[in-house]
Amino acid sequence: xxxxxxxxxxxxxxxxxxxxxxxxxxxxxxxxxxxxxxxxxxxxxxxxxxxxxxxxxxxxxxxxxxxxxxxxxxxxxxxxxxxxxxxxxxxxxxxxxxxxxxxxxxxxxxxxxxxxxxxxxxxxxxxxxxxxxxxxxxxxxxxxxxxxxxxxxxxxxxxxxxxxxxxxxxxxxxxxxxxxxxxxxxxxxxxxxxxxxxxxxxxxxxxxxxxxxxxxxxxxxxxxxxxxxxxxxxxxxxxxxxxxxxxxxxxxxxxxxxxxxxxxxxxxxxxxxxxxxxxxxxxxxxxxxxxxxxxxxxxxxxxxxxxxxxxxxxxxxxxxxxxxxxxxxxxxxxxxxxxxxxxxxxxxxxxxxxxxxxxxxxxxxxxxxxxxxxxxxxxxxxxxxxxxxxxxxxxxxxxxxxxxxxxxxxxxxxxxxxxxxxxxxxxxxxxxxxxxxxxxxxxxxxxxxxxxxxxxx
Numbered sequence: 001x002x003x004x005x006x007x008x009x010x011x012x013x014x015x016x017x018x019x020x021x022x023x024x025x026x027x028x029x030x031x032x033x034x035x036x037x038x039x040x041x042x043x044x045x046x047x048x049x050x051x052x053x054x055x056x057x058x059x060x061x062x063x064x065x066x067x068x069x070x071x072x073x074x075x076x077x078x079x080x081x082x083x084x085x086x087x088x089x090x091x092x093x094x095x096x097x098x099x100x101x102x103x104x105x106x107x108x109x110x111x112x113x114x115x116x117x118x119x120x121x122x123x124x125x126x127x128x129x130x131x132x133x134x135x136x137x138x139x140x141x142x143x144x145x146x147x148x149x150x151x152x153x154x155x156x157x158x159x160x161x162x163x164x165x166x167x168x169x170x171x172x173x174x175x176x177x178x179x180x181x182x183x184x185x186x187x188x189x190x191x192x193x194x195x196x197x198x199x200x201x202x203x204x205x206x207x208x209x210x211x212x213x214x215x216x217x218x219x220x221x222x223x224x225x226x227x228x229x230x231x232x233x234x235x236x237x238x239x240x241x242x243x244x245x246x247x248x249x250x251x252x253x254x255x256x257x258x259x260x261x262x263x264x265x266x267x268x269x270x271x272x273x274x275x276x277x278x279x280x281x282x283x284x285x286x287x288x289x290x291x292x293x294x295x296x297x298x299x300x301x302x303x304x305x306x307x308x309x310x311x312x313x314x315x316x317x318x319x320x321x322x323x324x325x326x327x328x329x330x331x332x333x334x335x336x337x338x339x340x341x342x343x344x345x346x347x348x349x350x351x352x353x354x355x356x357x358x359x360x361x362x363x364x365x366x367x368x369x370x371x372x373x374x375x376x377x378x379x380x381x382x383x384x385x386x387x388x389x390x391x392x393x394x395x396x397x398x399x400x401x402x403x404x405x406x407x408x409x410x411x412x413x414x415x416x417x418x419x420x421x422x423x424x425x426x427x428x429x430x431x432x433x434x435x436x437x438x439x440x441x442x443x444x445x446x447x448x449x450x451x452x453x454x455x456x457x
Contacts, residue, residue: 052097053104064362100438110430121164129172384419386440
């Protein structure tokens with residue numbers, strides 16, 4: 001297991017021993033020292049390695065301490081981009097205990113949840129249950145994300161969200177006739193206000209009317225399609241929260257009640273569910289089911305690329321009209337210029353969740369790992385990638401137009417918190433650690449508790 005780590009650590013130990021032997025024979029400056037007698041030095045190094053995280057008890061969902069799990073493999077941009085669906089079984093060498101154990105690292109950081117973005121609608125031919133089983137074993141709640149850049153002609157997403165949900169249930173989102181127990185919430189769309197949806201020919205959908213109407217129709221129809229698929233699968237989703245993660249962009253709500261506001265999407269959903277045909281020109285196939293799900297299962301959410309003090313002012317302090325529903329920060333993106341005290345922000349967010357008058361559930365932090373599949377690595381990411389190769393993944397992506405699947409192999413590298421941003425801040429705030437099974441070795445972190453005898457002549 002992790003033979004690449006062992007080799008690299010052993011090589012490092014050999015280099016240190018060689019250096020020590022060389023220095024042993026050095027004389028004082030000013031001239032060559034005496035030639036030492038030939039001798040053999042044996043150095044015994046007791047080595048240690050953290051194993052995969054064992055099973056952990058499930059933690060309460062509130063306060064939510066989530067990590068957005070985006071971890072593209074490889075350390076450079078290649079000819080083929082890796083599949084977006086991190087839940088697929090092909091990524092097991094990254095998130096699983098027989099590989100890098102990313103889910104174990106997420107729990108070790110102190111998190112109680114993991115958010116995914118493309119687990120329904122982008123790939124459904126590989127098994128998704130092993131990821132969910134491992135998350136459940138570690139007591140992690142899963143925030144399941146639909147692939148938003150999907151087909152949604154005229155912003156009516158019913159058909160394709162229905163299909164994505166049905167295929168997802170068959171691929172492991174359902175288990176033994178019920179929702180998989182690891183799944184706590186479903187994020188139906190990510191930033192639909194950007195209108196980042198596709199027409200049936202693969203081009204962006206053209207919004208011919210008011211943008212607020214287009215985005216609201218997309219949200220209502222995706223919810224309608226999802227609920228229809230859930231009913232057909234005979235799944236009881238009463239304990240599964242539903243949400244849409246809006247962008248942190250000030251906009252006017254569809255009814256004009258909020259102008260240049262960050263809670264526009266919350267209001268869009270409220271009035272859209274109440275009067276879908278009038279507000280969004282959409283007639284749900286099961287209006288009663290949509291209303292019931294919104295009343296009993298809906299949670300508002302928003303992506304926040306700002307400090308907590310600003311988000312509190314713009315959202316938390318203006319949340320009174322929506323207090324019948326809880327809310328959470330679906331993607332909290334910290335600054336990378338050292339101007340933000342992230343640990344303090346995370347503590348303040350958690351303190352807000354404990355305020356009896358607050359409906360805030362918590363936060364999902366963006367993002368687990370830097371993305372190297374671009375010209376320059378992304379700035380965001382708790383972890384960078386080290387140089388030690390741990391194995392390979394073969395992962396797939398489907399063309400949403402044709403269902404043709406493209407699969408490619410990528411190397412898996414160890415996790416380097418020092419090459420990332422804010423991992424130590426998160427561990428500090430949440431009482432965890434940024435060092436776990438998949439971490440790159442340090443000079444005092446060797447392999448598997450075995451004694452390695454190095455003979456230097």
